Each structure stands twice: as structure tokens, then as C-alpha cells.
Amino acid sequence: MWKKVYEWLDERLGLNDMYTNLLDRPEPTGNWWNTLGSASLFLFVMQGLTGIFLTVYYTPSPDHAYDSVQYIMEGVAFGWLIRGIHHWGATLMVLVVFIHMLRVFFTASFKYPRELTWLIGIGLLLMTLGMGFTGYLLPWNQRAFWATTVGTQIAGSVPFVGEFILKALRGGPDLSALTLQRFFSAHIWMLPALLAGLIGIHLYLIIKHGESHFPSKED
Amino acid sequence: MNDETKKKINARYERELNKGERFWPDSIFKDLIVSLGIFVLLVLLATFIGVSPEPKADPSDTSYIPRPEWYFLFIFKFLAIYGQIPVLGKIEWIATVLIPGIAVGILTLVPFIEKRPDRHYGKRILPISIMIIMVVGAVLLTMTSEVPTVSADGSKFLGYLQSISGLIIPTVAMTALILMSFVFKGTSTRTMIWTTVLASVSMILVSGVVLALHPRSVVEETEVATTLVDQITAGQDLYSIHCTECHGDDGSVAVIEGVEGLEGEEITPINSKDVLYTITDSAMYEVIAYGRPNAGMTPFGKAYGGELSKSEIDYMTIFMRYMWDDRFEAPEIKPLFPALADGEVPSYDVHIQPVAKRYCVSCHRAGKENNNYLMTSYEEILTTGDNAEKNIIKGDESSYLLQVIQEHAIMDPENPEEELIGVMPPSKALKPDVVDVFVRWIMNGMPQTAEEAAALFVLPTPEATAAP
Incomplete structure (x- = not known):
């Protein structure tokens, strides 16, 4: 019975091909440092899942953002756990992505034929920082408000176009409801969509070229 | 890179694959273990450390000192140190845009800057050394981010030390390393490694001195009520x-x-x-x-x-x-202070402070008419006021404070018709249990902490009562 179901699915999905092409591939002898990439992916998925749960109660308006986060922490069953994981996941993700970058740099894994994988990787690193920056404002507490005030001010110090960047980020000359709204939008739609797309390309390139081997004296 | 090198690299990789492992299950197994470990770590962090509560955003409170998320702290610190440079330090965008822009640009273009196919550490001393100095620098900047470049007493000494470890040493070391690689080509690998080690160690030492000299400031905890x-x-x-x-x-x-x-x-x-x-x-x-x-x-x-x-x-x-509001159901409120047992002595921290806050501080604080008697701290309660010497006398029931809270106004000794101090609080008498707290506290020597009060606790034993 199960065999028949499997065969039916295989005919249509090509499960066997997937197995041979994706999973049953040869790899150079692995190293624990090589797990940091998959750890970053795992953290991205965790952030996505906990983030989706948080949007159920979170309200992106200056009048309600703070109270809705309070409610998540006190009123919602296991809300504190979901928010706690999301909060610490952000810290760990930045850390893990950064160490992953260092690992690739020190083992020179970015060299031929993996240059493009590195470029995409830098994009992923910057976007992870962008997620951290936009997510920091959302609880709408003192820390968030003033850190974002200063952060956007720094972006505003760019010569000539600084004024424009500042207004584009804040949605006006000052931090307001618009700022919160667009940071929220960037945090839950724009950046994650870009991140997911880039992660897709990153993974495709890794499967295409295989994981790099640990360099020895020969290399 | 010519085709021959590419072929060599691919052939070399082929050999590694032949003596390697399978993606499934070997590699995936390691990945899963690490991910599981991270998950457990996240749950532990969320459960035992949690997210520290913060007060609501207040755009009018400009006294708040902004602190970014920890992974941006090194940029903040770099900006502060850079601001100390004469003349150039005044051009803000060099530090906020140009230098970070160049750094990110170089990082992005690494595969096109370092084009040689060599991968072993021994053949990549320059890039690895520069990266080590950058990372050590960023970590140290993050760690010293609490220390201001201008100390509270106006001294700029710590600021100078920070620019030495955060700006001067790394710049000099990296310049030296680049010169060694491209100008003095005879420099041995050993010299370059020692330059890196020396630079890193001296950066760590100077930052250590900065941290050691920095007076531990007591962080003012804003109380955030969450429940x-x-x-x-x-x-x-x-x-x-x-x-x-x-x-x-x-x-x-x-x-x-x-x-x-x-x-x-x-x-x-x-x-x-x-x-x-x-x-x-x-x-x-x-x-x-x-x-x-x-x-x-x-x-x-x-x-x-x-x-x-x-x-x-x-x-x-x-x-x-x-x-x-009768449409709202009030939850059970904790009592203002824990009830006193027989012979128990109240302390300032546990009993007097909440009582004073609730019933006295409204008037007995700076800027109100109160005969200069302030009640916002332990010291103030004991030492301030126009009648400080008669106000609270250890073990004396005629202490002014005890008199007035028990509905006996104090008459002016020079003018017996005039009240010196009226009954307190003026509008509504304190409840007997609150009065009892003050009486026991003053009669037993005004302990400040709960420990001091506990030391004064005398159990009324039958023998003590029976003794003549």
C-alpha cells in the first residue's frame, strides 16, 4: 500500500531523483565549523515561525505597540517563551552568521568557484543586520525609540542625499507612527522576502559546487 | 585565473570528494545536532534570562541615553573615538558613511581582491592578519562601549587610551603589514605573524586598562511594572x-x-x-x-x-x-507591607519606605511646605526638618513623629496657644496597624534593612514574661 503511494508520488514528483541529487551527494570530510551555515538557516526559520506567532497579537501603532508586547509577555499562554526565543534568536543569528562569515574567510572557501556564494552571503549578512535594526524599534520602548532616533540620524549624515534617506526611513522629519509602520513592514515583509530569495540562491550555489573542503598544505 | 588552474582546483576537489562522506546522513547529522543545541540554548535563554522590561517610548524624555542593539555598539564606539580626531573628526560623514562603506565594500569584493588560488593559511598571512586585527578591534570596541571618551570629571585620558587601542594601533599594524607584503617583500612570515600578535595583545592590554580605570557607574534601574x-x-x-x-x-x-x-x-x-x-x-x-x-x-x-x-x-x-471603576474587576492587591508578628521589628526597607511613599511623601518632599522635613529616603527621615533633634528619638514615645500620627498636635513651647506641628496626615488619620509600624520602628532603634530588623526580633518566650 505505502509502496504504491510512494510510487505514485515518485512518478509525479521525482522523489528518487531528488534523493540522489540533493541528499545522496558526496561531500568532503566535514568539520563542525561547517555546520554554521545550516545553523543560520535554522535560526532564520525559527525567527520566521516565532515572528509569525508574534504578529497575531502585535499591533504596529505607537498607541498600542508597547501594550500589545506587554500583553504577549503577560497575557498570552507561552507568549513570553515565543518572544524570548525571537529576542535571543536575533542575537544568536547575528552572531552565528558573523562567525560563519569568518569561517568562510579563514578557510578561503570564497575562492573559485564559489565567489558568487560569498557575494550573496555578504548580502545575507547585511540583511540580517537590517532585520536586527528594524526589529529593534517594534516594541516601542525607550531603548527602541532612542536607538532608532540615533540610528536614523547616522543614516541622515550621508552627504547630499542624507536628508532624503532620513525622511525616507522615518517617513517624515521625526520618528512617528509612520516610522513604526514602515519598519514593521520592512521587518515582516520586505527584508524576509529578500532574505528568503537570497537564501534560495545561496543554497542552490552550495549544492551546485558542493561544500568546500578544509584547506591543507596542498592548497 | 586560467583554465589550467581551474582544472587543477576541480581535480583537487574531486580527490577530496572521493575520500569524503555522504551529505545524507553524515553532514546532515552534524547539522541537526548543532541546530538542536541552538534550539535548547534559545529555550534556556528565553526561560531563565528572558527579555528585560523597558519603560514605554517617551519622545519628550530627551535625557535618555540611547544604546543600540549590542551588535551595533562597535560602530557607535568607533564614531565616538573618531570624533576626537582634530579637524577630520568634525566631518561626521567620513566616520558614518565613508569608512563603513569602504569596509563593507572591501568585504564584499574579497574574492576579487584576493585572486590567488592559494587556500592554506600559511600562504594567506596578510588577509588573515588584517581580519584578525579588525575582529579583535570590533570585539574590544564593543566591550569598552560603556566607557565615555570624556570622563565625568572632564578628563580625556580614557578617551586617548581608547583611540590608541581602537584606532592608532590597528591602523599602524595594518599599514605595516601591507608595507611588508608589497614594499619590503623580503619580510619573513614570522615577522608578519609577530606583528599581528603584538598588535592584538597590545590592543587587548590597553582596552583592559581602560576597563580597569573606568569607574563602575551604578546603572539607574528604571522600575518597570509588568504585571x-x-x-x-x-x-x-x-x-x-x-x-x-x-x-x-x-x-x-x-x-x-x-x-x-x-x-x-x-x-x-x-x-x-x-x-x-x-x-x-x-x-x-x-x-x-x-x-x-x-x-x-x-x-x-x-x-x-x-x-x-x-x-x-x-x-x-x-x-x-x-x-x-465598577466595570473593572480589581485583582487581589498585595498588602502595602507584610503584617508584623508579635515582637517583630519593622525595617525601613520593608515597612517604613512603602508606608512613607503612600502616606507622607506627597507633602514631605522638596518643594512643598513641610517645615523642611523630607521623607524620601532613610537618611532624610532621620536627619532633616526644623525639629530634627526632637522628631525621632530612639526608644522615646514622645518623639514628635509618633505624637502627631497619633492625633496629638505639638504645641509651640514659646507660644502655647499655637500649634508647632499639626496632626499628620492632616486630612485622615493613619490606620492603627500603620501607626503600630512607626511606633515599633522608633522604639526599637530605626533599623534600615530587613537583616538589621531581624536581629532585633525578640520572641516573647514564656520565661521572659514570667521573669520578675
């Missing part, structure tokens, strides 16, 4: 301090008495249905923040020159709602 009960209690304390003078401790006052300038003013009792049913939380917030200047109510919100933050006003409205 409803805490918020109501915090609101009631704030209400007691700022509102009772005019509105009374239960909000029932209709004609203000005993307040200079507002004597006899008629007001709507704020605990009445008229007020509570028709004024929303946000309107109530605005009334407290902006006041009612025409009716004599001063602004209390920081935005309008008062002293209360957004969170604090929120706590007050929550208190009024839950305690006075």
Missing part, C-alpha cells in the same frame, strides 16, 4: 505622591481643602461615575499629562514640564480604572 498588580501598585504610589493633596486618597474630594492657592476650589470627584464612565484612558492620560491649567491643575507629563514619564501616567490611569 497588572504591579502596575496598579505603582500607579497607587504615584497617585499618593502627586494627586492626594487635592483629590484625596480615594479621589472623592469635591472641595479642595488645605492647599495653598486652591483653597475652597470646587472640583468633580474623580472617582465618580461621571468622570470614569465618560473619560477614556487616553483622555485621562492627557488630563494628567497636560493638566487643567484654567482649573489650577498643573501639568504632570514630562512633555509639558512635569516630572512623570509616559509609563508612569499609564500606571496611574490603570490604578484609577481598576480600583474605582
